Amino acid sequence: MSSAPPVLRLVEVTRRYTPAAAGSFALGPVSLEIRPGTWTVVTGRSGAGKTTLLYLLAGLDRPDSGSVFMFGNDITHASEGALAMIRRARLGVVHQEFHFIDHLPVWQNVSCRLVPAGVSSRSRRERAADVLSELLIQGTLDRLPRALSGGERQRVALARAVIGAPDVLIADEPTSNVDSETGEVILSYMKSWQERGTALVISSHDRAMVEAADRQHVLSGGRLEP
Amino acid sequence: MFARHRNLALAAAENVARNARGYLVAALGLVLGLTLLLSGVAISEGLKAEALASVQSGADVYCTWDAFGRDAPVPVDAIAPLAELSGVERVVPRIIGRIRLGDALVVVIGVPFSELRGQALEVDGRLPQSNAEVLVGHELARTLGLVPGQRVGLEGETIRLFEIAGIVRSTSSLWSAKAVVCDLDEAAAVFGADGTVSDVCIYTRAGYENIVAEAVERLNPRFRVQTKQLVSEYVMRGMTLREGIFTVLFALALALAIPSFAVMTWLGHTPRRREIGLLKAEGWRTSDVLEMVALENVIVSLLAAGGSLFLAMIWVHWLRAPGITAFFLPDLPLFPAMDVPARFTPLPPLLALVFSLTVTMSGSIYTTWRTAITRPVEVLS
Numbered sequence: 001m002s003s004a005p006p007v008l009r010l011v012e013v014t015r016r017y018t019p020a021a022a023g024s025f026a027l028g029p030v031s032l033e034i035r036p037g038t039w040t041v042v043t044g045r046s047g048a049g050k051t052t053l054l055y056l057l058a059g060l061d062r063p064d065s066g067s068v069f070m071f072g073n074d075i076t077h078a079s080e081g082a083l084a085m086i087r088r089a090r091l092g093v094v095h096q097e098f099h100f101i102d103h104l105p106v107w108q109n110v111s112c113r114l115v116p117a118g119v120s121s122r123s124r125r126e127r128a129a130d131v132l133s134e135l136l137i138q139g140t141l142d143r144l145p146r147a148l149s150g151g152e153r154q155r156v157a158l159a160r161a162v163i164g165a166p167d168v169l170i171a172d173e174p175t176s177n178v179d180s181e182t183g184e185v186i187l188s189y190m191k192s193w194q195e196r197g198t199a200l201v202i203s204s205h206d207r208a209m210v211e212a213a214d215r216q217h218v219l220s221g222g223r224l225e226p
Numbered sequence: 227m228f229a230r231h232r233n234l235a236l237a238a239a240e241n242v243a244r245n246a247r248g249y250l251v252a253a254l255g256l257v258l259g260l261t262l263l264l265s266g267v268a269i270s271e272g273l274k275a276e277a278l279a280s281v282q283s284g285a286d287v288y289c290t291w292d293a294f295g296r297d298a299p300v301p302v303d304a305i306a307p308l309a310e311l312s313g314v315e316r317v318v319p320r321i322i323g324r325i326r327l328g329d330a331l332v333v334v335i336g337v338p339f340s341e342l343r344g345q346a347l348e349v350d351g352r353l354p355q356s357n358a359e360v361l362v363g364h365e366l367a368r369t370l371g372l373v374p375g376q377r378v379g380l381e382g383e384t385i386r387l388f389e390i391a392g393i394v395r396s397t398s399s400l401w402s403a404k405a406v407v408c409d410l411d412e413a414a415a416v417f418g419a420d421g422t423v424s425d426v427c428i429y430t431r432a433g434y435e436n437i438v439a440e441a442v443e444r445l446n447p448r449f450r451v452q453t454k455q456l457v458s459e460y461v462m463r464g465m466t467l468r469e470g471i472f473t474v475l476f477a478l479a480l481a482l483a484i485p486s487f488a489v490m491t492w493l494g495h496t497p498r499r500r501e502i503g504l505l506k507a508e509g510w511r512t513s514d515v516l517e518m519v520a521l522e523n524v525i526v527s528l529l530a531a532g533g534s535l536f537l538a539m540i541w542v543h544w545l546r547a548p549g550i551t552a553f554f555l556p557d558l559p560l561f562p563a564m565d566v567p568a569r570f571t572p573l574p575p576l577l578a579l580v581f582s583l584t585v586t587m588s589g590s591i592y593t594t595w596r597t598a599i600t601r602p603v604e605v606l607s
Contacts, residue, residue, distance in 0.1 A: 060507055060602045060603045060606075061601055061602075061603040080506070080511070080512060080599060081511045081512065084506060084509050084510060084511045084512075085511070086509075087507065087508065087509040088508065088509020088510070089509070091509075093507060095507075095606070099500060099504045099507070101501050101504065102497060103241075103244040103245060104244070108240075112504075112505065112508050112510075113508040113509045113510070115234065115237055115510075115514075116230055116233065116234065116510050116511065116514040118227070118229030118230040118232075118233060119229075119233070120229065120233075121236060164509075
């Protein structure tokens with residue numbers, strides 16, 4: 001287990017889905033620490049709040065109470081611009097529903113975070129090709145997302161999350177609805193990122209994912225166990 | 227820093243190209259509106275230029291008679307002393323009036339034939355050789371099917387029969403398009419002008435315009451005098467007013483297009499909202515998203531303004547601007563058979579670009595900004 005300071009930290013965080021329903025919290029209070037190079041898995045029933053927890057960790061959502069720390073900084077009330085810069089430089093997120101830009105080919109979807117960073121089109125394409133090649137789907141480079149199989153979509157989503165070489169990779173059910181072969185490729189690829197020092201936070205029911213984890217948390221009734 | 231702007235510009239261009247259908251539908255309305263606007267302004271500018279040229283090549287001083295404080299015909303007896311004034315080179319009396327010829331209302335211009343021979347008129351046929359011959363404007367000839375050699379009767383107070391010596395070509399001045407030009411005495415007979423003319427044109431030596439105008443007024447206070455400069459100002463004012471009304475009407479119509487643009491483009495649609503949410507999730511700042519959408523608008527506006535200018539040129543120069551010309555020259559039919567005078571100056575296309583930008587930006591920037599400042603999770607869910 002890493003003794004380095006946490007890259008992500010939630011302190012007594014709560015988040016409710018419907019503000020009108022006072023007292024009806026979907027999540028929390030929750031406290032969690034993610035350290036560099038660790039593999040953390042969050043499991044729990046559907047609707048337990050796993051996606052909400054991941055979005056709070058990624059700075060895509062804000063808590064109703066409590067604090068969120070990223071890389072030692074309290075980002076609970078950080079501006080959208082500051083959060084965007086952190087996400088671009090240091091975080092990668094694999095969304096459960098992929099969220100591709102349908103009219104852009106795979107390489108542009110994968111490398112879209114590099115556009116405002118000023119990386120040239122040629123470099124972006126090369127970097128996307130490299131990552132897709134590592135995931136064994138280099139042939140999808142110029143295809144549109146709608147032309148991809150389920151397994152390919154999952155790997156393209158993972159490629160997009162890691163193209164910026166993130167310090168933290170957050171993945172929401174990255175191996176759901178994929179065949180075992182694709183699942184193994186994804187698992188192996190995520191392990192390679194852990195070896196490079198990237199912290200992984202994964203929501204999954206996949207036994208292989210759970211077994212690979214350093215820490216496992218179960219989200220139940222809006223609270224983390226243990 | 228430059229690389230960022232370059233990337234956002236390329237991304238914007240790619241978005242426009244990949245969503246060409248959506249943008250095309252939205253831009254089409256804009257292009258149609260701007261084409262009409264640019265055509266109208268070009269015609270107005272052309273008419274202004276031609277009117278100004280006509281005034282400049284015409285007389286230096288115009289005289290009518292004062293009757294009850296209004297313009298009235300000038301008695302022929304009062305004309306002769308004008309030629310004696312210092313600085314006057316030539317005095318040309320005219321009779322200008324309107325009569326009905328067949329179904330058309332035509333302008334009859336009566337001038338001494340000696341004056342007509344000095345004009346550089348392009349004519350199919352020939353210039354009149356005698357008082358019994360007339361020239362006919364090309365638009366009138368087309369409407370009534372008149373050709374050189376044909377006989378035509380002008381009926382006013384009396385009926386006079388004339389032979390058509392020539393048709394004034396369409397490349398000539400617009401003002402002769404629906405006119406019949408005849409000898410002054412014949413025009414006087416047609417209109418029953420008893421010893422009067424409509425007005426008197428005075429040509430002066432260079433620089434004597436105002437001196438002659440003042441001398442005419444001193445000669446006989448019943449003369450109402452207008453200098454070339456004054457006539458030019460009146461012409462310009464009239465044209466500018468009409469152009470202004472035209473522009474305001476179109477500005478209003480296009481302003482109404484702003485919400486249409488927002489609705490018709492895919493900017494407000496769910497896929498675009500999701501795209502913006504994803505870009506934010508991937509680390510784009512609100513300013514990055516806004517810049518890209520703004521650049522998309524710039525591209526669409528440039529294409530719309532450029533396309534409008536191109537279509538307007540075709541509309542005016544090749545198709546003779548059916549429909550619009552009649553707004554500026556009510557005498558002309560909906561589909562004029564003549565070349566319409568038009569001038570495409572740089573300012574209207576620039577204004578068209580600004581207008582396009584206003585419409586596209588107003589229709590998209592606010593929506594984009596609202597989406598971009600929303601938490602990504604809300605947009606993506």
